[in-house]
Amino acid sequence: MGRELLRRDSVWWGWGRTSPRGELPGGARALLEAELGELQPAERVGLGDVELPEPQAIPARVFDAAGGEGAVSIEAEDRVRHAAGKSYPDLVRMRGGAPTAAPDAVLAPAGPAEVAATLSACSAEHIAVVPFGGGTSVVGGVEPERGSFDRLVALDLTSLRDCEVDERSLTARLGAGLRGPEAEEALNQQGYTLGHFPQSFPYATIGGFAATRSAGQASSGYGRFDELVTSVVMQTPVGEIRTLETPHTAAGPALRELIIGSEGTLGVITEVEVRIRPLPAVRRYEAWFAVGFEQGVEIARALAQADRQPDVFRLSDEEETRVSLALSGLDGLKRSVLDRYLALRRRRGGCMIIAGWEGSGESVARRRELSAALLRAGGAVSLGRSAGESWEHGRFEGPYLRDLLMDEGAMVETLETAHTYAGLGGLYGAVQKALKGAMAAQGAPGIVICHVSHIYRDGASLYFTFISARRPGAEIEQWRAVKGAACEAIVASRGTITHHHAVGTDHAPYMRAEIGELGIEALRAIKDRLDPNGVMNPGKLLPA
Numbered sequence: 182m183g184r185e186l187l188r189r190d191s192v193w194w195g196w197g198r199t200s201p202r203g204e205l206p207g208g209a210r211a212l213l214e215a216e217l218g219e220l221q222p223a224e225r226v227g228l229g230d231v232e233l234p235e236p237q238a239i240p241a242r243v244f245d246a247a248g249g250e251g252a253v254s255i256e257a258e259d260r261v262r263h264a265a266g267k268s269y270p271d272l273v274r275m276r277g278g279a280p281t282a283a284p285d286a287v288l289a290p291a292g293p294a295e296v297a298a299t300l301s302a303c304s305a306e307h308i309a310v311v312p313f314g315g316g317t318s319v320v321g322g323v324e325p326e327r328g329s330f331d332r333l334v335a336l337d338l339t340s341l342r343d344c345e346v347d348e349r350s351l352t353a354r355l356g357a358g359l360r361g362p363e364a365e366e367a368l369n370q371q372g373y374t375l376g377h378f379p380q381s382f383p384y385a386t387i388g389g390f391a392a393t394r395s396a397g398q399a400s401s402g403y404g405r406f407d408e409l410v411t412s413v414v415m416q417t418p419v420g421e422i423r424t425l426e427t428p429h430t431a432a433g434p435a436l437r438e439l440i441i442g443s444e445g446t447l448g449v450i451t452e453v454e455v456r457i458r459p460l461p462a463v464r465r466y467e468a469w470f471a472v473g474f475e476q477g478v479e480i481a482r483a484l485a486q487a488d489r490q491p492d493v494f495r496l497s498d499e500e501e502t503r504v505s506l507a508l509s510g511l512d513g514l515k516r517s518v519l520d521r522y523l524a525l526r527r528r529r530g531g532c533m534i535i536a537g538w539e540g541s542g543e544s545v546a547r548r549r550e551l552s553a554a555l556l557r558a559g560g561a562v563s564l565g566r567s568a569g570e571s572w573e574h575g576r577f578e579g580p581y582l583r584d585l586l587m588d589e590g591a592m593v594e595t596l597e598t599a600h601t602y603a604g605l606g607g608l609y610g611a612v613q614k615a616l617k618g619a620m621a622a623q624g625a626p627g628i629v630i631c632h633v634s635h636i637y638r639d640g641a642s643l644y645f646t647f648i649s650a651r652r653p654g655a656e657i658e659q660w661r662a663v664k665g666a667a668c669e670a671i672v673a674s675r676g677t678i679t680h681h682h683a684v685g686t687d688h689a690p691y692m693r694a695e696i697g698e699l700g701i702e703a704l705r706a707i708k709d710r711l712d713p714n715g716v717m718n719p720g721k722l723l724p725a
């Protein structure tokens with residue numbers, strides 16, 4: 182297979198670019214030593230030391246359907262790169278050279294017709310198929326789960342990279358294999374933006390955004406990805422589903438909504454039509470400090486319910502504010518300047534708020550003043566644009582920091598949920614308690630931090646990060662105990678099991694709590710019709 186088809190421009194054992202990311206800031210190292218105790222650094226094996234099972238033979242008809250030898254790879258590196266996503270257990274296994282499984286082959290069909298032919302052939306031959314976009318899932322969404330199948334292929338969608346703009350309708354037709362930056366660059370060249378910027382943006386794909394109901398950092402202004410989609414095309418083992426290109430329809434339950442969020446379990450999304458906007462002339466990001474997390478949530482509610490929310494709104498709790506300042510290297514002189522400033526404003530500590538507005542100069546100025554009035558009314562203190570712009574410039578760097586923390590010997594994982602404002606406080610406390618208790622029970626007390634990442638008129642999301650010293654040789658068991666405790670707390674509090682990371686394998690056991698037994702049966706009936714042999718992404722979304 183030509184190297185231009187399967188990308189090898191990121192590290193296989195972690196996140197992103199192949200170039201070194203430097204070292205932890207001094208403040209971060211001091212924090213780890215003080216609060217996590219002694220850490221045992223984790224070594225990484227070389228690519229040649231990764232243990233892969235021998236590939237099972239794939240029938241020639243499947244290779245021919247994908248496009249022949251030029252669309253197929255059975256090379257070890259390509260199999261490794263398609264053997265896992267980017268969750269903590271994924272990376273533990275990859276760094277240790279022992280992925281749980283790997284595809285027998287990687288296929289990269291040239292277009293939708295080849296995708297359709299490949300799915301049909303795999304279904305006929307009873308070969309499991311894992312659709313693979315950017316491989317950025319943090320919930321086991323691209324793990325090569327074989328289920329009852331002896332053979333499995335990864336279907337790499339790299340080749341699906343078309344971009345066609347309808348300037349009159351302000352929509353764009355995008356290929357599912359376009360990475361976030363590729364789609365933005367193509368739109369920017371014509372004066373437009375999609376405005377969808379999740380933390381996975383540099384490597385995640387348009388098809389992945391659709392398949393997981395992604396929410397970006399600017400979703401409070403631009404909308405979640407499902408709100409941006411106007412139509413979608415999906416290839417299934419039994420044929421194509423194509424929804425009408427229209428802003429709205431009353432023609433029954435929306436098949437578009439069925440496809441969005443299906444996580445490759447029904448078929449492969451090959452094309453998405455999305456709403457776009459003119460490229461903003463002005464982007465203004467600021468930092469504010471709220472008195473506390475509860476007061477910050479009240480500010481968020483006031484902004485959303487008055488329709489004055491910024492395009493980006495992020496509220497860190499007290500612990501995340503403290504830890505983030507240390508991990509970012511904002512210590513020593515810079516931190517003392519911040520403390521003195523807050524003291525002069527009669528404020529010590531509190532919670533960091535990042536607020537951002539995008540659009541025309543007049544629109545940004547007007548909307549910023551409306552938001553700022555409610556921020557001040559809620560007791561927040563402005564820190565100006567410098568800290569806000571610093572966050573904007575580093576908004577995609579979190580996964581690199583996780584790699585560094587894992588190198589040091591830390592367990593680092595994230596999870597997210599959402600609730601109404603009436604239930605948000607109880608959910609926040611329950612998940613915090615569950616995480617801290619589970620880490621302590623594993624013999625390694627740790628740090629739990631949280632932020633509100635998306636706000637709505639009726640509620641908001643919560644995004645937790647937990648950090649602890651790893652248990653060498655038992656990292657997965659440790660992670661499973663802590664993540665499981667948090668998931669049980671979410672379900673007990675009637676929060677959603679996922680706000681934007683999707684279901685994958687991690688959250689599938691909790692889907693009954695999300696949609697009920699009859700809901701599970703309804704989804705299974707749809708899957709049976711579209712994927713009668715059950716080859717599409719086994720083990721994901723639906724509970725066993």
